[in-house]
Amino acid sequence: MKRKRGVIILAGVLVLLLVIYFALQSWNSEQEAKQEEEEEAAVVHVTQTDAEDITAISFDVGNGSIELVKEDGTWYYSPDRDFPLNQTYPEDFAEALGDITAERELVDGDELAAYGLDEPVYTVEYTDTDGNVTSIYFGDTANGDYYVTTGDTDSVYTVASSLIDDLNYQLSDMAVLDSFPSIGSGNLVKEVITQNGETTTYDSEDEEQEEDIAAIAGGLGAVDLTDAADYSVADEDLAGFGLDEASRTTVEVTYTEDDEEQLLTMYMGGSDEDGNRYVMINDSRIVYLISEEVCSNILNN
Template sequence: MGQKKKKSMILLFAVLVVLVAAYFILQSWNKSQDKKEQAKEEAENIYITDIDTITDIKYNIGSGDMEFTKEDGTWYVTADKDFPLAQSYPEQMADTFKKLKAERELKDGDSLEDYGLTEPVYTVSLTDGEGGETTLYYGNAAGDDYYVTVGDEGKVYTVSSTTISDLQYSLEDMAQLDTYPNIGSGNLKKEVITQGGQTTTYDSENDDDAQNIAAVAGGLGAVTLSKAADYSVEDKDLAGFGLDEGSRTTVEAVYTSDDKEKTLTLYIGGTDDSGNRYVMMNDSRIVYLISEEICKNILNEE
């Protein structure tokens, strides 16, 4: 290779090194600028709450008082600790309100009455880990926002209306329902029905039960746990649903899942005013409503 060509290669390599270095320097500078811009924006934000840990959330958005309490890392409905509360709902509420951002703070504004804050539309009370309480009052709507004041400090802010969207669920919406297994004729091994002291067994190993297994598997596979009559029934109330030990029908379904044999226990009780049957499963305290037709299929009744 000639000297001239070597010098050209060296020059090109040097230029490449410079360009690569410049690229990384520019990237670093851009990241630094982004961080500065983010820090500036954060410094300009107005937060009307700053709560490290929320242990109690109480609110009323026009449909009655709701309250949730956190104990040992778990959220409960304060008035009914046995209610099967899906943790994602209160966790989202706590995440929203522990550091609530205001859209703006009103300076030299009108009286609280003019913003609907003397008779608030919504009230949200938050208790921290040390027992301190912060109360937010929501007044009139202001476009996509609400006027809000905190406690008795008198300052008026606007906050996004989305901040109360997490509060608009009913308790029924927030219930953590049981997970029902996938059962069909392909994985149902056996069903044992006990009713009034009498036991009926359908076994997939018995060729004579093939039609019966298909029928009851169709019923078991059609079950949907979506409607509940009681979310935390007490033993003393089971008779009212026909689910006390002396009245209910017990169904034990042995099935396979992931190559493992498992057992589902269903308790079938009486009917409601619409003709649906009351049903419980395994050790759950939730009373579900399942159609009479599905229950008849599970029990292999005409």
């Protein structure tokens, strides 16, 4: 009987401990939520716009004017909507600009001129889905932060300089460039060159062209599509690069990839002042700059 009573007492103690445990868990959760609310209330928001609601962004932080617009969920470079824009950049800009928090807010501060805000160093603007335009002005720096104000208020804040770093890109940094296949002697099947109405063919099955194929493969393997002269060339501008049909050299390369034959078409035009050739590939509208040496190898000159 005593043993049974002891079990009942232990069970009661266990239930009590469980009640206390869950009560403490609930209390801790409430305290954490309360602390988060207090911390959020203490944050000063210079801007507070959902990134998804931002439809246009413009700024110049020393790398040239950047003007972006979003339509149907896709971002474009406004002056040239055919520019191959990497969507990650405007999405990141919208995230950074839509929720700018202040390091501190100046209370009873001086005139804007005292902070370099009468003639801002940088001006950044964004537009939301309702057509509201938010202008953010950056003035002098203080201890690594920028003095900032917005177009609809005289309030002055300091914000981390990393905000400008988040925007510190040239347009060329935001381009999606073409990829060039991996081609070497082992997978180069054939190359056909058409220039001035004449055609020259190099075939890997022709033993007498073994050295030619090796030289051509060396050139193709050295192609680097990182430097562009134009990101969305118009047809009427092709002649300026020597890439119009009447002037260009066409190179058709057959190679294997995963045991299947693929075709790559390259167009070679004139040269820039540094001796690099203007080149386009397949149906891309990007004009690349490739060294004369690499092009000569591809053409087996």
